[in-house]
Amino acid sequence: xxxxxxxxxxxxxxxxxxxxxxxxxxxxxxxxxxxxxxxxxxxxxxxxxxxxxxxxxxxxxxxxxxxxxxxxxxxxxxxxxxxxxxxxxxxxxxxxxxxx
Amino acid sequence: xxxxxxxxxxxxxxxxxxxxxxxxxxxxxxxxxxxxxxxxxxxxxxxxxxxxxxxxxxxxxxxxxxxxxxxxxxxxxxxxxxxxxxxxxxxxxxxxxxxxxxxxxxxxxxxxxxxxxxxxxxxxxxxxxxxxxxxxxxxxxxxxxxxxxxxxxxxxxxxxxxxxxxxxxxxxxxxxxxxxxxxxxxxxxxxxxxxxxxxxxxxxxxxxxxxxxxxxxxxxxxxxxxxxxxxxxxxxxxxxxxxxxxxxxxxxxxxxxxxxxxxxxxxxxxxxxxxxxxxxxxxxxxxxxxxxxxxxxxxxxxxxxxxxxxxxxxxxxxxxxxxxxxxxxxxxxxxxxxxxxxxxxxxxxxxxxxxxxxxxxxxxxxxxxxxxxxxxxxxxxxxxxxxxxxxxxxxxxxxxxxxxxxxxxxxxxxxxxxxxxxxxxxxxxxxxxxxxxxxxxxxxxxxxxxxxxxxxxxxxxxxxxxxxxxxxxxxxxxxxxxxxxxxxxxxxxxxxxxxxxxxxxxxxxxxxxxxxxxxxxxxxxxxxxxxxxxxxxxxxxxxxxxxxxxxxxxxxxxxxxxxxxxxxxxxxxxxxxxxxxxxxxxxxxxxxxxxxxxxxxxxxxxxxxxxxxxxxxxxxxxxxxxxxxxxxxxxxxxxxxxxxxxxxxxxxxxxxx
Numbered sequence: 001x002x003x004x005x006x007x008x009x010x011x012x013x014x015x016x017x018x019x020x021x022x023x024x025x026x027x028x029x030x031x032x033x034x035x036x037x038x039x040x041x042x043x044x045x046x047x048x049x050x051x052x053x054x055x056x057x058x059x060x061x062x063x064x065x066x067x068x069x070x071x072x073x074x075x076x077x078x079x080x081x082x083x084x085x086x087x088x089x090x091x092x093x094x095x096x097x098x099x100x
Numbered sequence: 101x102x103x104x105x106x107x108x109x110x111x112x113x114x115x116x117x118x119x120x121x122x123x124x125x126x127x128x129x130x131x132x133x134x135x136x137x138x139x140x141x142x143x144x145x146x147x148x149x150x151x152x153x154x155x156x157x158x159x160x161x162x163x164x165x166x167x168x169x170x171x172x173x174x175x176x177x178x179x180x181x182x183x184x185x186x187x188x189x190x191x192x193x194x195x196x197x198x199x200x201x202x203x204x205x206x207x208x209x210x211x212x213x214x215x216x217x218x219x220x221x222x223x224x225x226x227x228x229x230x231x232x233x234x235x236x237x238x239x240x241x242x243x244x245x246x247x248x249x250x251x252x253x254x255x256x257x258x259x260x261x262x263x264x265x266x267x268x269x270x271x272x273x274x275x276x277x278x279x280x281x282x283x284x285x286x287x288x289x290x291x292x293x294x295x296x297x298x299x300x301x302x303x304x305x306x307x308x309x310x311x312x313x314x315x316x317x318x319x320x321x322x323x324x325x326x327x328x329x330x331x332x333x334x335x336x337x338x339x340x341x342x343x344x345x346x347x348x349x350x351x352x353x354x355x356x357x358x359x360x361x362x363x364x365x366x367x368x369x370x371x372x373x374x375x376x377x378x379x380x381x382x383x384x385x386x387x388x389x390x391x392x393x394x395x396x397x398x399x400x401x402x403x404x405x406x407x408x409x410x411x412x413x414x415x416x417x418x419x420x421x422x423x424x425x426x427x428x429x430x431x432x433x434x435x436x437x438x439x440x441x442x443x444x445x446x447x448x449x450x451x452x453x454x455x456x457x458x459x460x461x462x463x464x465x466x467x468x469x470x471x472x473x474x475x476x477x478x479x480x481x482x483x484x485x486x487x488x489x490x491x492x493x494x495x496x497x498x499x500x501x502x503x504x505x506x507x508x509x510x511x512x513x514x515x516x517x518x519x520x521x522x523x524x525x526x527x528x529x530x531x532x533x534x535x536x537x538x539x540x541x542x543x544x545x546x547x548x549x550x551x552x553x554x555x556x557x558x559x560x561x562x563x564x565x566x567x568x569x570x571x572x573x574x575x576x577x578x579x580x581x582x583x584x585x586x587x588x589x590x591x592x593x594x595x596x597x598x599x600x601x602x603x604x605x606x607x608x609x610x611x612x613x614x615x616x617x618x619x620x621x622x623x624x625x626x627x628x629x630x631x632x633x634x635x636x637x638x639x640x641x642x643x644x645x646x647x648x649x650x651x652x653x654x655x656x657x658x659x660x661x662x663x664x665x666x667x668x669x670x671x672x673x674x675x676x677x678x679x680x681x682x683x684x685x686x687x688x689x690x691x692x693x694x695x696x697x698x699x700x701x702x703x704x705x706x707x708x709x710x711x712x713x714x715x716x717x718x719x720x721x722x723x724x725x726x727x728x729x730x731x732x733x734x735x736x737x738x739x740x741x742x743x744x745x746x747x748x749x750x751x752x753x754x755x756x757x
Contacts, residue, residue, distance in 0.1 A: 019742055022735075022738050023738055023739055023742065026735075031734075092734040092735060093733060093734075093735075095734070096732035096733055097732065
């Protein structure tokens with residue numbers, strides 16, 4: 001039996017990778033993938049706890065997260081395509097029209 | 101309890117008229133505006149006549165409750181109407197003269213801008229004046245008191261684009277505030293000591309109190325404070341300065357508000373409060389002294405004025421002084437009698453002066469008039485009646501009332517021959533300056549054509565060209581004629597069948613004194629003294645006429661010579677004894693300077709504005725700093741979120757949650 005702390009450390013590493021990727025990358029696709037990485041890091045901790053406490057609700061939550069992530073991906077990719085069509089770039093630093 | 105006379109209708113009708121004209125008058129034609137104003141004013145007059153007809157069947161004083169107003173513990177103030185002989189006389193004067201002046205104004209103001217505004221204000225004035233007169237308690241009276249001040253302010257500043265008119269309005273209002281301050285304190289004292297402002301309750305609380313002959317008790321204080329209020333409203337020393345300036349308003353306004361009705365409110369108030377004054381002889385003496393001094397003082401200023409309306413304004417102040425003189429010797433009915441005749445002849449004088457001004461195209465300077473007798477015969481005739489009436493010639497109205505006052509100040513226990521002497525001298529001066537005005541305006545040659553009449557049109561008669569002076573339209577002449585008849589015969593109210601006006605008013609002023617059998621011998625002795633005094637005052641009036649005839653008709657070079665001979669004094673009189681300048685240095689300038697430096701620059705700009713501005717500037721700086729977080733850079737947003745999340749987690753770990 002692998003102790004739950006291992007899972008949590010792996011989950012934290014995954015989440016941190018996602019955050020760092022989100023912060024330092026400029027390509028929208030990469031940023032998007034970093035978000036997925038963060039979500040999956042969190043999912044991992046959910047299932048780890050579900051297994052540890054013998055509770056189903058953690059696993060159910062993971063399904064919810066996956067469904068929402070799938071929907072979000074669909075919308076997000078559509079936005080990325082739209083951005084690319086209008087701005088002809090995927091560099092987020094150049095997509096800054098919302099600036100004050 | 102007799103059934104209700106619906107006294108509330110009397111003030112309510114002009115209020116409705118004022119509201120209609122004020123709110124919608126802009127869209128109405130002049131005819132409609134005039135019709136509305138006249139209908140509501142006339143309606144009130146008709147209702148007063150109805151009340152008058154039912155008057156003898158009432159138990160007096162007749163009081164009508166209208167609504168509760170203030171209920172605070174045991175202190176109660178209602179909207180209520182109080183009707184007795186004094187009220188009735190005032191009602192008849194206000195609505196009767198007011199209605200005539202409304203009619204006159206239709207023609208006089210026809211070509212002015214703001215026609216509807218004028219009539220709205222005029223009706224508003226009637227509402228407040230009638231509220232004042234009909235009030236059943238001091239607080240309601242105070243509403244009317246303030247309201248007529250407001251209407252007066254609005255009407256003095258009617259030509260508000262003219263700087264002098266606007267500041268004259270302000271002056272009137274501010275000077276009146278000083279008087280109102282005294283009135284208010286008097287009301288507070290009444291609440292404190294009698295727990296009520298209701299006339300009946302206050303008077304019945306005062307009646308059993310001892311007469312304050314010596315010292316400075318509550319009643320004396322109340323009386324003096326009431327007199328301060330009356331001095332403000334009725335233009336007595338030292339608060340008279342606003343009335344001459346008030347002549348900036350249209351002439352019908354001067355006639356209605358600043359001669360016939362509003363300025364007499366102070367006299368009415370003193371007469372209404374006679375119970376208080378009767379118990380405070382010292383206050384009464386002050387009233388008499390103020391009245392006497394004002395009468396003389398204003399009359400002397402009147403001698404040297406060249407503006408026809410200014411002469412009449414000073415004359416009004418002087419005549420009001422007579423009324424206070426009468427009240428000051430506890431001869432209230434003589435004061436009210438003079439108030440009535442004065443409303444007739446002074447209203448007429450102003451309206452006739454308006455007709456003269458109308459005739460010569462807005463000129464008010466008497467030096468540019470003269471010889472108008474042949475151009476405007478009707479105005480001349482009516483004005484002559486008024487002039488003879490105010491000068492006190494038998495058998496015109498002014499003779500009876502002025503003579504009554506002079507007799508009372510001589511014979512009353514509160515009176516003195518000093519008052520009488522000053523009164524007679526004033527009567528002489530009155531006669532002199534009135535005939536000076538008369539001769540300068542109507543006799544000699546017309547002096548207006550030489551100078552440019554249109555140089556300074558004092559009122560807006562610029563549209564139609566003025567060649568020769570012309571007579572006013574019939575609408576203006578009819579009120580003149582009616583007032584002329586009243587000025588001529590009004591004095592016979594003294595000999596009204598059934599006892600005359602003083603007998604009529606006596607239940608108000610001497611409710612306790614029963615009819616005592618007249619002592620015939622003493623009565624005869626008094627009568628002969630009265631006739632002697634009457635002859636003297638008549639003689640002084642005739643002397644004034646003769647002197648004016650000599651100086652301003654026969655030997656027109658003399659006034660100039662006399663003026664040169666009396667150089668310094670004449671200058672002082674022309675400049676109204678420099679009272680305005682004195683007040684400006686003593687009160688106005690320190691106030692303005694203090695307000696500018698301390699209150700405006702110091703408190704307002706330095707503290708209040710600074711606090712508000714600094715708060716706004718601080719918020720501006722803070723948000724300017726925070727604004728940079730909104731860089732538009734996606735990764736910086738993400739960074740803030742991550743940092744925020746880190747802080748939250750760190751906090752939770754730190755707190756051990």
